[in-house]
Amino acid sequence: MPYPQTYRIVFFFLIASAVAAVSFAAETDTRNAAVMTITTEKAKEHVGVLADDTFEGRAAGSRGNRAAGIYIIERLKRFGVAGGGAKGGYYQSFATYNNILGQVEGSDPELKKQTVVIGAHYDHVGYGSPNNSYGPLGRIHNGADDNASGVAGLLAVAEALNQLPTKPRRSILFAFWDGEEGGLIGSKHWVEHPTIPLSQIPIVVNADMIGRLRNNNLLVYGTRTCRDLRWLVSQQNDVSNLVLDFNWDIKSDSDQYSFCTRDIPYLMMHTGQHGDYHRPSDDADKINNDGLRRITQLTFKVLVALCDAPRLDGFRHQARRESHIDQNALAQPLAPLPGRLGLAWDEKAAAQGAIIVASVTPDRAAAKGGLRSGDRLLKFAGREVGNAREFRASVLAAQSPTSVVIQRPGENAPRELSLVLPGQPVRLGVSWRADDAEPGAMIVNRVIPGSPADLAGIRLNDRIHRVGDKQFATTQEFQQAVAEVDGALVLEVESEGRVKTIEVPQLETAAADQPSETSRKAE
Numbered sequence: 001m002p003y004p005q006t007y008r009i010v011f012f013f014l015i016a017s018a019v020a021a022v023s024f025a026a027e028t029d030t031r032n033a034a035v036m037t038i039t040t041e042k043a044k045e046h047v048g049v050l051a052d053d054t055f056e057g058r059a060a061g062s063r064g065n066r067a068a069g070i071y072i073i074e075r076l077k078r079f080g081v082a083g084g085g086a087k088g089g090y091y092q093s094f095a096t097y098n099n100i101l102g103q104v105e106g107s108d109p110e111l112k113k114q115t116v117v118i119g120a121h122y123d124h125v126g127y128g129s130p131n132n133s134y135g136p137l138g139r140i141h142n143g144a145d146d147n148a149s150g151v152a153g154l155l156a157v158a159e160a161l162n163q164l165p166t167k168p169r170r171s172i173l174f175a176f177w178d179g180e181e182g183g184l185i186g187s188k189h190w191v192e193h194p195t196i197p198l199s200q201i202p203i204v205v206n207a208d209m210i211g212r213l214r215n216n217n218l219l220v221y222g223t224r225t226c227r228d229l230r231w232l233v234s235q236q237n238d239v240s241n242l243v244l245d246f247n248w249d250i251k252s253d254s255d256q257y258s259f260c261t262r263d264i265p266y267l268m269m270h271t272g273q274h275g276d277y278h279r280p281s282d283d284a285d286k287i288n289n290d291g292l293r294r295i296t297q298l299t300f301k302v303l304v305a306l307c308d309a310p311r312l313d314g315f316r317h318q319a320r321r322e323s324h325i326d327q328n329a330l331a332q333p334l335a336p337l338p339g340r341l342g343l344a345w346d347e348k349a350a351a352q353g354a355i356i357v358a359s360v361t362p363d364r365a366a367a368k369g370g371l372r373s374g375d376r377l378l379k380f381a382g383r384e385v386g387n388a389r390e391f392r393a394s395v396l397a398a399q400s401p402t403s404v405v406i407q408r409p410g411e412n413a414p415r416e417l418s419l420v421l422p423g424q425p426v427r428l429g430v431s432w433r434a435d436d437a438e439p440g441a442m443i444v445n446r447v448i449p450g451s452p453a454d455l456a457g458i459r460l461n462d463r464i465h466r467v468g469d470k471q472f473a474t475t476q477e478f479q480q481a482v483a484e485v486d487g488a489l490v491l492e493v494e495s496e497g498r499v500k501t502i503e504v505p506q507l508e509t510a511a512a513d514q515p516s517e518t519s520r521k522a523e
Helices: 005-036 038-051 053-056 062-077 142-162 185-192 229-236 254-262 289-308 317-321 324-333 345-353 365-369 388-397 452-456 473-482
Strands: 091-094 098-106 113-121 170-176 203-209 215-220 245-247 266-270 343-346 355-360 374-380 400-406 415-419 428-432 440-448 463-467 489-493 497-502 521-522
Touching: 005 142, 005 289, 038 062, 053 266, 062 098, 062 142, 062 440, 091 185, 091 345, 098 142, 098 185, 113 142, 113 185, 113 289, 142 170, 142 203, 142 266, 142 289, 170 185, 170 289, 185 254, 203 254, 203 289, 229 245, 229 289, 229 463, 229 497, 266 289, 266 473, 324 415, 343 345, 345 355, 345 388, 355 365, 365 415, 374 388, 440 452, 452 497, 463 473
Parallel strands: 113 170, 113 203, 203 266, 215 245
Antiparallel strands: 091 098, 098 170, 215 266, 343 355, 343 521, 355 374, 374 400, 400 415, 428 440, 440 463, 463 489, 489 497
16 A cells, blocks of 8 residues: 655655765764874974975965975875866966965855855065064064965965865865965965955955964964854864863964954954064974974864855954954853842851851841741751752742741750742842853853853853754843753853753752862852
8 A cells, every 4th residue: 555645755855864874974984084184293294394494385386385385386296175266277377476276166056156265375584684574683483383384284285175074065266375474475465366266255254374383272263254153163073072261362473363343244363472583593393293284284174064064144344343352251250149048157066057047137038037047957948958059049949938947055955947038039130241252152151150151061151052952143042941941951052162962950959069168158
């Protein structure tokens, strides 16, 4: 008997879904394998070559600079990257400069019409001059970090792309800029004489000085120039596990700025300044090669994610008006909320399992309900009073009015008091603010001590992106997603560029002993 039409549709839908899931898993596996081809040894090899004395510091227009260009082109050819210049060549030549361009065509019939540019300048300052060196002059400035490291990263990314059986959806332009040290000359020339229409470039990625990773900290610029870039970058940080310092400042200090002036969003990776900057001592032996590997792996994953994103928003113009001052203002926490009861207890007694009132605040719930110093709390809201953390959780969870059973000094029998608590019972225990640059995130700006969020490990400036499998774009949608969950909340949270899943328990099951650093606690 033939299946009814409805069953056939459901059957084919399930088959298609299963095939798509298998295909996605296979693609993920191949991309993870490509990431693993980016090794410390390869990063070290490229930097060692480009920062060798034979290239004489790679000053723009010099023979060493031209030799470095030949090395880059040979590697691009080896990694299957076609020329991205005129007539399929690799050079964009002008005056005494040569930008080097390589092209990888995207796999999607429509999205491949867009091209993500990934760049790094390959010139340095040669033997140095009073205009570009901090001395001593007359010696080769090899520029291992500035910017052989960025070039090495791009070459490793190109090689990893060559391992993919299916290329990313958007096309990619590898750009090795010349003349950066002279004032972004190469990238400025390219945006004035683009080999690809600027309207077809959704974003630019720049790698400049990525060879001195310290304290596991990577500076990432430009995430404010396009909405949700911070989240995209953070999601790709699972393998590298770097602490990402998202800097809001827009500076004209590297080639991404040439694109920023044309309203093209950008990302720029950077490990920070150091004492060898523009000095002969910026040599290959100072490079953190393992750090360079991890940054390059992140860059590869970010590049692929940008190429595969269903859509990328255009330039976010508010970014031009934002600075570290605004960034610091966004990170400022809200003032602590007053406790619902308004009392302090003796922490030493609490450590022995007894909550004994040390003091009460006038005109607060405890004082109005008749609690006094010296009262021992036996029950609160119908539950036995245990350790301090359990008690604090009970206070936060309680409906109002509620009751407390106490043993008062000098009295034989316990007494029961009624309490009217301010505010509503706590479900999560955080306050948050929204941010136009991250519409899919709620930024935590207050965590209530003893709340479910506090117990689960949520901290100030964490960014909550999902509640279970639900995403949200507004405060109201976030509140609704939290309210609809019956039981533990499973949150996807980003903190300093690391994404983690946090299970937030209900208050009734959240309690746990924790040592105190003070002798008295307020609630």
